[in-house]
Amino acid sequence: MIEQLQNLPGVGPKTAQRLALHILKQPENQVQALAKAIVEAKKQVGLCSVCFHLSAESVCEICRNQNRDNQSICVVADSRDVIALEKTREYGGKYHVLGGVISPMDGISPEQLNINPLVKRVSQQSVKEVILAISPSVEGETTTLYVGRLLKPFTKVTRIAFGLPMGGDLEYADEVTLARALEGRRELDT
Numbered sequence: 001m002i003e004q005l006q007n008l009p010g011v012g013p014k015t016a017q018r019l020a021l022h023i024l025k026q027p028e029n030q031v032q033a034l035a036k037a038i039v040e041a042k043k044q045v046g047l048c049s050v051c052f053h054l055s056a057e058s059v060c061e062i063c064r065n066q067n068r069d070n071q072s073i074c075v076v077a078d079s080r081d082v083i084a085l086e087k088t089r090e091y092g093g094k095y096h097v098l099g100g101v102i103s104p105m106d107g108i109s110p111e112q113l114n115i116n117p118l119v120k121r122v123s124q125q126s127v128k129e130v131i132l133a134i135s136p137s138v139e140g141e142t143t144t145l146y147v148g149r150l151l152k153p154f155t156k157v158t159r160i161a162f163g164l165p166m167g168g169d170l171e172y173a174d175e176v177t178l179a180r181a182l183e184g185r186r187e188l189d190t
Contacts, residue, residue, distance in 0.1 A: 001018045001023070001024075001093045002016045002017050003016075005019050005020060009047070013137050021099050023046060025097050025160075027190060035139070037173050044056045046058075048060035048062075048063055049065040049095075049115075050094075050121075051063050051077050051094060051095045051096050052096065052097040052098075052099060052114045053082050053095055053119070054079045055096050056085060060146065062086075062094060067092075068092055068093060068094055069094070070091070070093075070095065070125070070126075071126060071127055071128040071129070071131075072091075072092075072093030072127070072128065072130075072131065073094050073095065073096050073118075073122065073127055073131070074091055074093055074094070074095050074096070074097065074130075074131045074133050075095075075096045075099050075130060075131065075132050075133065075134065075147060076095060076096070076097055076098065076133050076134065077097070077100055077134050077135065077140065077143070078097065078098075078099070078100070078101075078139055079097055080105060081097075081133060081135075082095050085133065091131075092129075094123065096114065096117075096118045097114065098113045098114050098115060098118070098134075098143065098147075099112075099113050099114050100112070100113055100145060101113075101124060101134060101135075101139040101140050101142070101143040102139060102142050102143045102149050103139045103142075106190060110146060113143075115147060115150065117184075118144040118151070118156075118190070119150050119151065120146070122151055122154045122155055123154045125155070127155045128156060129155060129156045129158060130155055130156070130158070130159075131148060131155050131158050131159065132144045132148060132157065132158070132159040132160070132161060133159070133160045134147075134159075136162050136176065136180060144159060159185025161179065161180070161181075161183070162177065162180035162184060163180055163181030163184050164177065164178075164181050
């Protein structure tokens with residue numbers, strides 16, 4: 001059990017051992033409920049046919065929501081990014097999950113990502129803005145530039161601003177973060 005738990009992202013040997021011991025201390029019905037929940041989730045959860053976000057239905061809840069802005073699509077690398085953005089309650093449009101980033105070193109080419117469905121979606125719908133919200137790594141920058149060039153003929157393409165986290169100190173920030181913070185600056189609302 002410890003070996004299997006270590007296969008989970010962010011779970012090292014000590015955490016795996018702690019989780020295993022915790023599970024073993026639980027009543028059998030709780031352990032069975034956990035196992036059943038994992039198996040059921042694996043069986044039922046797939047990808048939305050529109051945006052490729054995780055969904056238990058063929059079209060996810062966000063894509064089905066008529067109250068969301070159909071003219072804005074936020075492009076992210078992973079479903080975890082959708083979840084993070086939804087927690088902010090600041091974005092009211094739709095999403096598109098690429099399923100990763102372009103990474104020749106890892107053998108991931110544009111053809112392996114959900115880029116072509118995005119281009120088709122944007123070219124066939126009346127989308128006013130595509131927001132690229134891809135993490136600023138080397139691979140993320142490559143993906144952002146590649147997707148941006150493909151979408152530019154069809155709509156306005158923007159990217160989220162990057163900068164310093166709340167409570168962060170300038171002296172500890174790297175040069176790229178500081179440069180992005182300067183690029184993403186905006187006028188003060190007074």
